[in-house]
Amino acid sequence: MAASKRSVRLLSGLLLGAGVAHFARPAQFDAIVPRVLPGRARTWTYASGVAELLFGAALAVPRTRRTGALAAAGLFTAVFPANVQMAYDWRDRPAPLRALALARLPLQVPLALWALRIHRAERPS
Numbered sequence: 001m002a003a004s005k006r007s008v009r010l011l012s013g014l015l016l017g018a019g020v021a022h023f024a025r026p027a028q029f030d031a032i033v034p035r036v037l038p039g040r041a042r043t044w045t046y047a048s049g050v051a052e053l054l055f056g057a058a059l060a061v062p063r064t065r066r067t068g069a070l071a072a073a074g075l076f077t078a079v080f081p082a083n084v085q086m087a088y089d090w091r092d093r094p095a096p097l098r099a100l101a102l103a104r105l106p107l108q109v110p111l112a113l114w115a116l117r118i119h120r121a122e123r124p125s
Contacts, residue, residue: 003069003121008059011114015056015072022049032086048082051075059118069119076112083108 022029026045033041055075058068083104090101 002062003065003118007114008065008118011069011072011118012056012059014111015052015059019049019052019054019056022046022052029082032082032089034081034085048075048079062122066119066122069115069122073112073115073119076108076115080105080108 022045026042026049029045029048030041033044037044051071052075055068055072058064059072061068083101087098087101087105090098093101
């Protein structure tokens with residue numbers, strides 16, 4: 001049974017939009033790259049933006065959807081440390097911003113599960 005077209009389009013659009021944002025407004029992403037990563041933050045920002053664009057495009061194409069969904073689940077897991085970094089860095093910001101940063105932490109779980117559901121639904125019979 002294939003994943004619903006709506007679900008696939010939404011997740012693909014989310015990834016493509018996020019990927020574009022990494023190039024349109026890279027400074028906001030540079031700021032949350034964990035400082036323990038080697039190299040420049042901008043390199044990690046662009047690399048994750050490219051990954052989001054690739055995985056979003058792969059999800060949009062039926063032939064590559066399974067692989068794209070699995071890669072997206074991995075990406076959602078891999079970027080979790082950036083959300084932890086953001087929550088830590090924003091600990092002294094006004095309460096609404098702190099709440100936003102903290103709300104991003106558990107968001108990665110449903111995103112990864114969503115991608116895995118698409119991956120499983122696209123399983124060849």
